[in-house]
Amino acid sequence: ADNVFMITEDDTRHIWMATKEQSLVKLRSESFSYYDDIQGLGATTVFRLFEDHSGKMWVGSNEDGLYTYSRGEGSNGGVSRAILNGGAPFKQPVAVIEDSSQRIWVGHYLGATCLVNERPVKTILNGIRVRSLCADSKGNIWFGTWGNGLYKDDGKTITNYTIQSG
Secondary structure, three states: OOOEEEEEEOOOOOEEEEEOOOOEEEEEOOEEEEOOOOOOOOOOOEEEEEEOOOOOEEEEEOOOEEEEEEOOOHHHOOEEEEEEEOOEEOOOOOEEEEOOOOOEEEEEOOEEEEEEOOEEEEEEOOOOOEEEEEEOOOOOEEEEEOOOOEEEEOOOOEEEEOOOOO
C-alpha cells in the first residue's frame, strides 16, 4: 500500500494497517493478508483501527462506516459486523477508543457516540466533527475537533478549550 493511515499491533502481535489502496491489511511472519473480500472491510479507504479489551478489531472506513471484525479459527477467517448509528452507517468514523468502563467511543463527522454492546447509547457534540479521542487515567474523555477546539467530558460537565478561552 502506498497510503497507510494507521498501524496497530493486536494482542497476538500481528501488525494491522489501515490503507487507502488495499483497505485492511495484516502482516504476520513477513506475509501480508488482505481483507478486502470480507463485508465492510473491502472499503477503498480504511482510516481507523482499534482493538478493544476482548480482541475485537474496530474498523472505520470513509465509505462504509464502522465495522467490527472478530478473528475466526481455521477457514472461517473471521466475521465482520456493521455498527450503525440510529439505523444509518457512521459518517467518517475516524476515531475509536475504549473507556475505563469498556464502553466504545466513536468520533465521527457529526459528533461523538458512546456504544455499549455495539449499540449507541448517547451522542454528544452533535454537529461537531470529532477527529481524535483520548480516555485518560482519571476517567475523562477528550475530544479533538475540526475547527471547534478541544473538549473534555468528566462525566458531569463538558468543557470546551479553544484558542480564545486560553
